[in-house]
Amino acid sequence: MLDFSLKIGGQAGQGMQTIGYILSKIFSRGGYHIFSTQDYQSRIRGGHNSFQIRVSTNPVGAASAKIELLIALDEMSIAEHQTELTATGGIIYDAGDAASAEAQPGRFTIPLEKLALEAGGKKVYVNSVACGAALGLLEYEFSALEKLLIASFSKKPPDVLEANTKAALAGFKYAKDNYASQFATKLKPQATTPKLMINGNEAIALGALASGCNFFAAYPMTPATSIMVYLAGKQKDFDIVVEQAEDEIAALNMVLGASYAGARAMTATSGGGFALMTEALSLAGITETPAVIALVQRPGPATGLPTRTEQGDLLFALYAGHGEFQRVIFTPGSAQEAFYLTQKAFNLADKYQVPVLILSDQYLADSYRNIEPFDLSALKIDRCLASDEDFADTQAYRRHEITTLGVTTPLGASTPLGVSPRLVPGKSAHLVVTDSDEHTEDGHLTEDLDMRIKMVDKRHRKYQGLVAEIEPPLVNGAAETDLLLIGWGSTYGVITEAVHTLNEQGKNVSQLHFPQVWPFPKKAVAAIFKSAKRKVIIENNSTGQLAQLLRAETGLTVDAKILKYDGRPFTAEYILERLEL
Amino acid sequence: MKCNTFNGLHGRSLPLATGAKLVNPELVVIAEGGDGDMYGEGGNHFIQAARKNTNITLLAHNNQVYGLTKGQASPTSEPGFTTKVQTEGVKISMLDPLTTALSLNAGFVARSFSGDIEHLSWVIQQAIQHRGFSLVDILMPCISFNKLNTFKWYKSRIYKLEDEHWDTSNKAAAYTRAEEWGEKIPIGIFYKAERPPYEDLISALKGKPLIDREYNPQRVSKLFNEFI
Numbered sequence: 001m002l003d004f005s006l007k008i009g010g011q012a013g014q015g016m017q018t019i020g021y022i023l024s025k026i027f028s029r030g031g032y033h034i035f036s037t038q039d040y041q042s043r044i045r046g047g048h049n050s051f052q053i054r055v056s057t058n059p060v061g062a063a064s065a066k067i068e069l070l071i072a073l074d075e076m077s078i079a080e081h082q083t084e085l086t087a088t089g090g091i092i093y094d095a096g097d098a099a100s101a102e103a104q105p106g107r108f109t110i111p112l113e114k115l116a117l118e119a120g121g122k123k124v125y126v127n128s129v130a131c132g133a134a135l136g137l138l139e140y141e142f143s144a145l146e147k148l149l150i151a152s153f154s155k156k157p158p159d160v161l162e163a164n165t166k167a168a169l170a171g172f173k174y175a176k177d178n179y180a181s182q183f184a185t186k187l188k189p190q191a192t193t194p195k196l197m198i199n200g201n202e203a204i205a206l207g208a209l210a211s212g213c214n215f216f217a218a219y220p221m222t223p224a225t226s227i228m229v230y231l232a233g234k235q236k237d238f239d240i241v242v243e244q245a246e247d248e249i250a251a252l253n254m255v256l257g258a259s260y261a262g263a264r265a266m267t268a269t270s271g272g273g274f275a276l277m278t279e280a281l282s283l284a285g286i287t288e289t290p291a292v293i294a295l296v297q298r299p300g301p302a303t304g305l306p307t308r309t310e311q312g313d314l315l316f317a318l319y320a321g322h323g324e325f326q327r328v329i330f331t332p333g334s335a336q337e338a339f340y341l342t343q344k345a346f347n348l349a350d351k352y353q354v355p356v357l358i359l360s361d362q363y364l365a366d367s368y369r370n371i372e373p374f375d376l377s378a379l380k381i382d383r384c385l386a387s388d389e390d391f392a393d394t395q396a397y398r399r400h401e402i403t404t405l406g407v408t409t410p411l412g413a414s415t416p417l418g419v420s421p422r423l424v425p426g427k428s429a430h431l432v433v434t435d436s437d438e439h440t441e442d443g444h445l446t447e448d449l450d451m452r453i454k455m456v457d458k459r460h461r462k463y464q465g466l467v468a469e470i471e472p473p474l475v476n477g478a479a480e481t482d483l484l485l486i487g488w489g490s491t492y493g494v495i496t497e498a499v500h501t502l503n504e505q506g507k508n509v510s511q512l513h514f515p516q517v518w519p520f521p522k523k524a525v526a527a528i529f530k531s532a533k534r535k536v537i538i539e540n541n542s543t544g545q546l547a548q549l550l551r552a553e554t555g556l557t558v559d560a561k562i563l564k565y566d567g568r569p570f571t572a573e574y575i576l577e578r579l580e581l
Numbered sequence: 582m583k584c585n586t587f588n589g590l591h592g593r594s595l596p597l598a599t600g601a602k603l604v605n606p607e608l609v610v611i612a613e614g615g616d617g618d619m620y621g622e623g624g625n626h627f628i629q630a631a632r633k634n635t636n637i638t639l640l641a642h643n644n645q646v647y648g649l650t651k652g653q654a655s656p657t658s659e660p661g662f663t664t665k666v667q668t669e670g671v672k673i674s675m676l677d678p679l680t681t682a683l684s685l686n687a688g689f690v691a692r693s694f695s696g697d698i699e700h701l702s703w704v705i706q707q708a709i710q711h712r713g714f715s716l717v718d719i720l721m722p723c724i725s726f727n728k729l730n731t732f733k734w735y736k737s738r739i740y741k742l743e744d745e746h747w748d749t750s751n752k753a754a755a756y757t758r759a760e761e762w763g764e765k766i767p768i769g770i771f772y773k774a775e776r777p778p779y780e781d782l783i784s785a786l787k788g789k790p791l792i793d794r795e796y797n798p799q800r801v802s803k804l805f806n807e808f809i
């Protein structure tokens with residue numbers, strides 16, 4: 001089995017992202033499993049950034065703590081990441097004038113800048129030289145890089161492509177001729193079927209498009225912004241309008257206006273922006289207006305660590321919004337879950353007329369994995385809209401009717417689900433009236449206490465239907481287990497890996513992953529807990545928020561918590577070290 | 582008025598209206614609220630809506646006070662206006678919706694008075710017919726909480742621009758006239774200019790309203806190549 005990690009380090013603006021993306025894609029196309037993560041500071045230029053790529057013949061769902069190859073674009077990268085190298089690891093770097101310095105094992109000095117200037121006359125070609133050098137050291141096929149460069153620069157003048165290719169080849173040759181014999185790891189393309197190399201935000205964006213999302217309003221906020229950026233590029237081809245709102249308050253209100261008018265509408269933000277959306281979230285609750293909200297977490301409080309990762313907003317997402325109303329919270333742990341749960345989010349939002357949250361985080365948002373193309377064949381756009389024929393006359397339509405009309409659910413059409421028939425204003429002979437104030441069935445303000453109670457109960461009845469549609473928690477491994485490692489959201493891959501490692505050591509360990517935390521899957525969890533001996537929860541926060549929810553909902557407790565709140569994601573090594581087995 | 586209605590949050594009707602209009606430009610969309618709604622709580626939305634020029638009509642019921650919360654100063658309250666909160670009188674300057682809208686390049690800027698139903702109806706009709714964002718600032722007394730700007734107070738000051746054959750295409754003149762607030766207060770359509778509404782400028786909106794288009798999940802398969 002091959003499991004190889006390389007890291008590119010440098011200053012913001014030096015193009016680690018480009019090199020990392022290109023190399024990841026080459027290995028993905030080459031039939032390897034890849035997992036790539038970025039670590040960047042909240043700066044446009046300067047500041048230390050890195051991009052790590054794990055390449056394996058086995059599926060991988062996390063970065064590893066150790067690396068075999070470091071491509072250092074500045075001095076600081078060496079100081080910063082040297083300790084992550086394995087004993088046989090090496091560093092590619094440009095020693096500049098000190099190039100004649102005595103050769104040390106594992107130090108592969110390459111005149112990156114000089115080769116770049118020779119090839120294209122500009123320093124920017126260093127990226128291509130570095131890509132070439134990495135492949136040269138690994139003795140990979142150069143043509144793989146050439147193909148990617150052709151695709152990347154197809155829209156630029158031909159001399160740009162030419163210079164990049166020349167630069168890449170120079171780096172490739174230099175590394176191969178001088179150092180390939182000193183580096184043991186070699187990679188070569190494997191037979192493969194095409195895979196998608198995709199990150200969490202792209203998966204959410206694709207999921208939205210697959211759902212027929214036609215209105216997206218947001219205010220830029222790291223790490224959610226790339227969802228908006230991706231969708232903005234697809235407006236014409238996918239019949240969607242992407243609107244940059246003046247603030248997050250406006251963003252969610254726009255979404256609700258669009259949704260009321262018949263669109264499938266969505267927004268995306270991070271904690272601070274979501275804080276501004278809470279008033280409108282509550283509005284979605286009382287007006288029963290469908291909305292999908294991607295909450296891509298970053299560490300708080302306040303501005304926190306803008307470009308880092310944390311799972312600190314689970315309870316915030318659960319309790320956000322004044323008053324009491326129903327909601328759904330999905331917590332995808334992989335690109336696949338991000339895609340399929342986004343699709344499910346739109347269908348549930350329409351069916352139950354509630355806000356649905358997709359709780360992700362920077363780690364899931366920005367890390368790339370390569371996966372089988374999504375299976376679209378079974379996906380359906382389920383609008384659950386009523387039609388005029390359902391109503392005898394104009395008087396008969398009431399937007400907030402307390403009935404089950406027009407809604408068929410797994411519980412049967414006769415169950416009082418609290419969902420009222422929804423018509424689209426202007427597309428119907430009837431008037432569609434709704435109100436932020438408590439209202440009567442026809443949507444007009446009321447302070448009648450009986451009606452108030454009826455409306456609150458009606459809205460809460462949706463919970464029964466939502467429970468029946470819970471995305472079940474996932475158990476990896478035997479149900480009868482000595483140790484159950486529990487997580488939600490983005491820790492999915494890394495916990496899988498920790499479990500796998502322990503299983504290989506002959507230990508009876510299983511994983512419990514939550515792709516949905518609200519409604520909470522009480523029944524399923526109770527059953528799983530019965531057959532597991534020791535339970536350890538793993539969360540990227542400082543207080544164990546899922547553990548709190550678990551206890552509140554079921555009375556069940558875990559035996560230990562492994563928490564991490566330094567703004568960085570888990571590695572399997574980190575978990576294993578703390579398990580005290 | 583009998584119409585489709587979404588009674589939203591305090592101050593937030595403009596973004597609601599914008600969302601609805603963009604996904605179905607065939608709807609006639611009116612956003613309404615008080616001076617506190619539009620110029621206070623939702624001030625940023627007002628700025629953005631005027632700049633954006635989506636074809637929405639804004640009816641701002643301007644009684645120069647927060648009525649519902651029992652009489653606090655609003656952005657349009659007069660300096661010196663005393664309330665139980667502004668006990669020494671308002672010490673900050675008035676926000677003028679008309680010059681603000683003009684400075685934001687709004688294409689229809691008008692003011693009317695609730696005491697002149699004929700004039701008000703006419704202005705609202707003109708505003709709805711105008712393609713783009715239109716502001717109708719509607720002066721009205723608040724009989725309970727504004728004892729300064731009373732019906733009589735307005736009545737004795739108001740005069741109509743239409744009576745002097747006002748040229749609605751002259752922005753500079755509109756700006757100067759809109760600043761007139763004191764012994765005399767002008768009402769009418771101050772400024773009107775055609776500019777394409779926001780929704781006309783969005784390529785994705787060319788053709789049928791979004792809500793009338795066909796969507797199917799299989800369509801995204803053509804994007805897979807980007808990721809391979």
Ligand SMILES: Cc1ncc(C[n+]2csc(CCOP(=O)(O)OP(=O)(O)O)c2C)c(N)n1
Pocket residue numbers: 591614615616617618619642644646647648649650655723
């Ligand atoms: C977020 C929020 N803050 C405060 C309020 C309380 N509130 C309701 S109406 C209002 C001001 C009303 O003033 P205006 O918009 O001028 O309307 P008027 O009552 O004068 O017609 C306030 C502060 C609220 N409903 N929501």
Ligand SMILES: [Mg+2]
Pocket residue numbers: 615616617642643644645646647648655
């Ligand atoms: Mg008022």
